[in-house]
Amino acid sequence: MIGNAIMLMFIGMGIVFVFLVLLNAAISLLEYFTREHTRNEESAMAEADLARKNKKKRKSMPASGSHVQTAVISAAIHAYRKV
Amino acid sequence: MIGNAIMLMFIGMGIVFVFLVLLNAAISLLEYFTREHTRNEESAMAEADLARKNKKKRKSMPASGSHVQTAVISAAIHAYRKV
Amino acid sequence: MIGNAIMLMFIGMGIVFVFLVLLNAAISLLEYFTREHTRNEESAMAEADLARKNKKKRKSMPASGSHVQTAVISAAIHAYRKV
Amino acid sequence: MLLKVSIKNGAELKVGDNVREGDFLALIVDKGHNKITITSGVSGNVSYINKDLYKKFTPLDAGASLLKIKKQDIVVHSTEVKKIEDKLSFKTVFSNLLKSTGLYAMISDNSANWTEGIGKLLMISVGLLLIYLGIARGFEPLLLIPIGMGAVLSNIPLAFINDEGGIIRYVYDSGIKTGIFPLIIFMGVGAMTDFGPLLANPRTTLLGAAAQFGIFTTLIGAIILTKLVPGIDFSLKDASSIAIIGGADGPTSIFLASKLSPRLLGSIAVAAYSYMALVPIIQPPIMKLLTTEDERKIKMKQLRYVSHREKIIFPIVVIVLTALLLPSAAPLIGFLMFGNLMRESLVVKRLSDTTQNALINIVTIFLGLGVGSKLSADKFLNMETLGIIVLGLFAFSFGTAAGVIMAKIMNIFSSKNKINPLIGSAGVSAVPMAARVSNKIGLDEDPHNFLLMHAMGPNVAGVIGSAVAAGILLAVFM
Amino acid sequence: MLLKVSIKNGAELKVGDNVREGDFLALIVDKGHNKITITSGVSGNVSYINKDLYKKFTPLDAGASLLKIKKQDIVVHSTEVKKIEDKLSFKTVFSNLLKSTGLYAMISDNSANWTEGIGKLLMISVGLLLIYLGIARGFEPLLLIPIGMGAVLSNIPLAFINDEGGIIRYVYDSGIKTGIFPLIIFMGVGAMTDFGPLLANPRTTLLGAAAQFGIFTTLIGAIILTKLVPGIDFSLKDASSIAIIGGADGPTSIFLASKLSPRLLGSIAVAAYSYMALVPIIQPPIMKLLTTEDERKIKMKQLRYVSHREKIIFPIVVIVLTALLLPSAAPLIGFLMFGNLMRESLVVKRLSDTTQNALINIVTIFLGLGVGSKLSADKFLNMETLGIIVLGLFAFSFGTAAGVIMAKIMNIFSSKNKINPLIGSAGVSAVPMAARVSNKIGLDEDPHNFLLMHAMGPNVAGVIGSAVAAGILLAVFM
Amino acid sequence: MLLKVSIKNGAELKVGDNVREGDFLALIVDKGHNKITITSGVSGNVSYINKDLYKKFTPLDAGASLLKIKKQDIVVHSTEVKKIEDKLSFKTVFSNLLKSTGLYAMISDNSANWTEGIGKLLMISVGLLLIYLGIARGFEPLLLIPIGMGAVLSNIPLAFINDEGGIIRYVYDSGIKTGIFPLIIFMGVGAMTDFGPLLANPRTTLLGAAAQFGIFTTLIGAIILTKLVPGIDFSLKDASSIAIIGGADGPTSIFLASKLSPRLLGSIAVAAYSYMALVPIIQPPIMKLLTTEDERKIKMKQLRYVSHREKIIFPIVVIVLTALLLPSAAPLIGFLMFGNLMRESLVVKRLSDTTQNALINIVTIFLGLGVGSKLSADKFLNMETLGIIVLGLFAFSFGTAAGVIMAKIMNIFSSKNKINPLIGSAGVSAVPMAARVSNKIGLDEDPHNFLLMHAMGPNVAGVIGSAVAAGILLAVFM
Ligand code: NA
Numbered sequence A, B, C: 001m002i003g004n005a006i007m008l009m010f011i012g013m014g015i016v017f018v019f020l021v022l023l024n025a026a027i028s029l030l031e032y033f034t035r036e037h038t039r040n041e042e043s044a045m046a047e048a049d050l051a052r053k054n055k056k057k058r059k060s061m062p063a064s065g066s067h068v069q070t071a072v073i074s075a076a077i078h079a080y081r082k083v
Numbered sequence D, E, F: 001m002l003l004k005v006s007i008k009n010g011a012e013l014k015v016g017d018n019v020r021e022g023d024f025l026a027l028i029v030d031k032g033h034n035k036i037t038i039t040s041g042v043s044g045n046v047s048y049i050n051k052d053l054y055k056k057f058t059p060l061d062a063g064a065s066l067l068k069i070k071k072q073d074i075v076v077h078s079t080e081v082k083k084i085e086d087k088l089s090f091k092t093v094f095s096n097l098l099k100s101t102g103l104y105a106m107i108s109d110n111s112a113n114w115t116e117g118i119g120k121l122l123m124i125s126v127g128l129l130l131i132y133l134g135i136a137r138g139f140e141p142l143l144l145i146p147i148g149m150g151a152v153l154s155n156i157p158l159a160f161i162n163d164e165g166g167i168i169r170y171v172y173d174s175g176i177k178t179g180i181f182p183l184i185i186f187m188g189v190g191a192m193t194d195f196g197p198l199l200a201n202p203r204t205t206l207l208g209a210a211a212q213f214g215i216f217t218t219l220i221g222a223i224i225l226t227k228l229v230p231g232i233d234f235s236l237k238d239a240s241s242i243a244i245i246g247g248a249d250g251p252t253s254i255f256l257a258s259k260l261s262p263r264l265l266g267s268i269a270v271a272a273y274s275y276m277a278l279v280p281i282i283q284p285p286i287m288k289l290l291t292t293e294d295e296r297k298i299k300m301k302q303l304r305y306v307s308h309r310e311k312i313i314f315p316i317v318v319i320v321l322t323a324l325l326l327p328s329a330a331p332l333i334g335f336l337m338f339g340n341l342m343r344e345s346l347v348v349k350r351l352s353d354t355t356q357n358a359l360i361n362i363v364t365i366f367l368g369l370g371v372g373s374k375l376s377a378d379k380f381l382n383m384e385t386l387g388i389i390v391l392g393l394f395a396f397s398f399g400t401a402a403g404v405i406m407a408k409i410m411n412i413f414s415s416k417n418k419i420n421p422l423i424g425s426a427g428v429s430a431v432p433m434a435a436r437v438s439n440k441i442g443l444d445e446d447p448h449n450f451l452l453m454h455a456m457g458p459n460v461a462g463v464i465g466s467a468v469a470a471g472i473l474l475a476v477f478m
């Protein structure tokens, strides 16, 4: 029975390697054939990211003389005058 | 067999129409018998809606001399003075 | 059959009580054996609670000269003046 | 033996048809409304059918030969679809369609057996009533709406939703007959229950025990009814299933009834959930009657802190106790405590969440439908159901009273740490309704006396108590 | 009778094996591609096997004796695992492994029966196509991805995923054959549907009725195809199952086909969902052809307010109507309305939420896999599937046209409150796609004319309408 | 043949009882602890019972006649409930209740068979230990808590939770024996797994392959143990099931064991999950032993961006490869990839979400309970379990070593883009634990070298690798 077990090991590991080497090859082919698309998607994503970040920046840092602060101040002034 | 199929069409469409016409009638009866309730519910809903909107308005536009406004104003003043 | 039913009542209620009295005892033993741990856990919880509350307080009252505090103070001043 | 019974639902066999062992041949109803299913004992070919007898609603004499089956050793079953080549005439089709309306079926079947005609109409009304109570009156809607809908759908004539091959029959057979659904519900209940208040004040287990008194007195009541009222014929098993209503615990009632008295399952489940919904109406007068104003004002000392470790070990302790003393309660208590362990362990939050939400909700829907399917006219529209409803009320009342009295007895023996007897009534379970009732009555006397958390102790003890009672009854009768 | 058939899948029995009554012995395929399952009629011991005949793909003569079973009255079945003590030689193992590759199986089986070889490859491609349509083209991905995957997995040779004991076979047998899955989906659809627009304008039920015309004309079409095209042989039951595609309602189609024509289930489900996805392409030209510009610009008056009470009572009314008139539609309409009642009652939000989410999602996945398993080469790659695809297109087109024309007819009889005929096409159901198409075409003519809510009336009426049609066909053929 | 066996659980039949073909008659245990179920081969009436033999724990001689059944061709089965009219005496009831305590059963059954007495107590302790490990030590609590609870509940004497008709038996039979639960778990795992890191660096598939070496060496080890250790007797099938523990993949182990060695399922599942939890303890010393400091500091270049399209096509590619080469792995890999396709397609978010949450959680609970039910004293408390535990440790260690060495070998052949050998150990799967271990050891050497994403590549490749290994073993033995 040990003979059988050793044989199973060789055959088994052999097939596992064959399968995963083929998978490796398949993935590489997949990468090759979608190369163009991947490049486009990546740059599109990067742009979208950039745009989102800029938007966020604008939102979270209104400290630099932005219109939000201005609004608060002018609202206050306006209220004052009313009094 | 075509005869059977044609017959099935007449009987089938007939029953479909009978069923849905009866459903139509049933819905109309349902409307009729719940008319009073529906009217009440609708006006209650409208009032609740109005109340909610007013509340929201008050929250988002605290223009009517509340203490929040006060804080905003005084903050503004304080900022002014700092300058 | 009524005899059977009455007997069932006595036996049944007996076992229910035995079971739940034993459960009572088991819970008391459980309390006894985890007493130490419970005390530790409770005090740890209390401390954590306190810490959290303080943190919250600090958050809502950022006493370290931030602009929010300023706003609160100035609001207070403003209120004073109004008086 | 089968004297003067009638075939209710012929299997529509023809001479030459193949029959396998175990195949359905006929459903016969005897005078006691027991359904007798006749299945084939051999596999083979139908070689003879007595056409005079083998049709619906025909009385049978004892010894009558219905059909003969020629045994074959190899059974061939083809998926080939036989085509309807013979012309359908307009008249035939129209008449067939007419006969396939529910209205026609009700009227024509009614002449043979009222439970198949007007009885179905009445049961649909009962189903609609349950739905109404659930929606408009807020009676345990999570259960009563599915149960009501199950009753409605199961009683539609010719829809076969509750017959062999119908969806609700599948649901009943696979989920309720097997006891799986009530146990999963119990697992969900465990995952939703905090046993902390019980751990903080373990004496309240006694209240949870006392309140089970309602169960066993009702058992006696059911037997007395059997003696006194003609048309009511409860066996001890039936009486036990009915009595468990007093446990005020839906899944436990369904679990026990599905094992001991499936024929009464519908009435029992409906009574159990209805009375659970009526707890705020049934309990207060009894509670007030049995307590003085001073007792109702007793303030209990604040519950001690209960550690996570205790809460984690508790379900294990309960399971071990059950294993040693009352294994027949182990399915119920085991699943309750498994759910609770998942909750308290804090390390399997995703399992606990799913148990408390998707899983218990899915099972609740199908449990309800399945229970509703037991609401058939022949089983529900009789004196016995009336008896069950009366007995259910007794069960709840006795349980409530026993809980309150137990609290008073305990106060005699302990001078300090008095128990407010109002929390005794919470021992019937009906979580958390009964505890809320205790709290409300307490607040009525003293607006600063919050009893809710104190009442949760006996309340959850009552869940364990009624599972224990169910286990005892199972051990006696199984 | 079994002239010249071939054993497809021997049960691999040896002389001396135990056999129980009901055990599988062989699967035989006749010339009409009908599978004939042979099971044992007795329990006992295999005493003789004809080794020449009892193997794969061997033609059988009528009267051939395959095997003999010696009857035993007590059957002993041990769990003892028989050990493989005989040496596995390297050569044997390697050759066995080679023979267990899919590639080898396809090539070797192909010589005996192309549907087992290249046919499987083609069906895997069909599955991949469905997945592609779902993902890249947005064709009803919730169904087409699981269906496609079911087709792919079921057609992998030697994987036995769709054979006795395989997971997808279990899924099919327990969920689709029984009709449970489509009904649960319908319950979920009910819980997601607001019947308010129908209640506000009940006249639109007529549009939902008219659009079912597509169903019945297609039925005629299927019979005509049978007469005209060789290789197409639809019975009336088949024709009915195909016709229901015109109802544009996936679960209804699957439910009906699983009852009347399981062999066509795969093609029918695929056609139904594909055309539902194509509604925005099929309907507009028909709608424009049948309406004038003025008609397309008709503005409908705003829908009235519909109270909660109406919405709660509505599902009950529909169920009662179904019970009285068309019980055979009660499973479908009952579960649809049960879901809707849970939604509208507002008191069982947790049940309604789970029905709309976890439950319907779980069932959708398995329904898809199960339906996909019916996409086998012998049932799909033939003229009949082509016929079904052509007929499906007809069904949708006729239904659309009938709905539009019905609206125009109704406008003749009512001078005020004119109906915009564009909402007639929404009567085919395909919720909410068809209503959106009506809205879009309306906006194309007049950018201020929002028809969406008006179109939802006939849209949901169409769901009821096609369930009614399915009920009629069931009543006729069951 | 059945020399000196003992009836373990008499069916409690009386003369005159009806028996149907297939009904349970007796459960007999032979000396090898194999359970032999005796069912009726006919339907009929019990005409004779040998009362001396037909009771619990009675040794049977070969040829003994237990009971006779008179065949009947029509079997009548009434739902009429037989009433217990005979008086229950207080003494009888009390003694019956006493005998129905778990304590009594353990003590009395222990004298006949220790696995039924003290054995059950020990197994309950094992269950509690697993729960303890899950909660207090954080060992895979999602699985070990349900498994532990399954073991506890299944071993409660007289609770019959794991016997015919018990809930956990239903769960096991319908979910695990059929292979359905592990496959659904795999679907959920697929929906939760991002194969991006593997796609970005496909060379890491080789590491996932190498780590399966642990599986096959363990197979040899199991056979060696069989030769050397008395009391251990593993067949090749058993050895294969044990070996798959080295795949570090729970569902794969359960799936394979349920097909090849159900009797070892409990031990195997427990060992698999325990060692998966121990990965952070087992792997580091081996990893450090086999690598130099320089190797552990190798920085790998950042992973490239992987597009959605690649991620969508990847599961299809894997399925097609499996279909062509190794169909026996198609159920496992098919469901894994179906889950992943739902995730990556982005168009069926609701299905993917439910698969990742409600569905996998529900199945996990019941899978655990079912696996736990296989932890019975006669199957667990023996040398074989000890052997499995030792072998499991070997399996993990060899797999870890093989992965690391493979990485070093690959570095010999590629001068640029060196692989940090620490990620080799992640090839055993145990997602994501093994990858985290790689990351941690890497950070220990160089706090700026984050290996996590790099290690996810071999980690997910390992999942595919062990499914492939399971497929090979299935192909050889089925
Ligand atoms: Na109770």
Ligand code: NA
Residues within 6 Å of the ligand: E246, E247, E248, E249, E427, E428, E429, E430, E462, E463, E465, E466, E467
């Ligand atoms: Na429709």
Ligand code: NA
Residues within 6 Å of the ligand: F246, F247, F248, F249, F427, F428, F429, F430, F462, F463, F465, F466, F467
């Ligand atoms: Na692995």
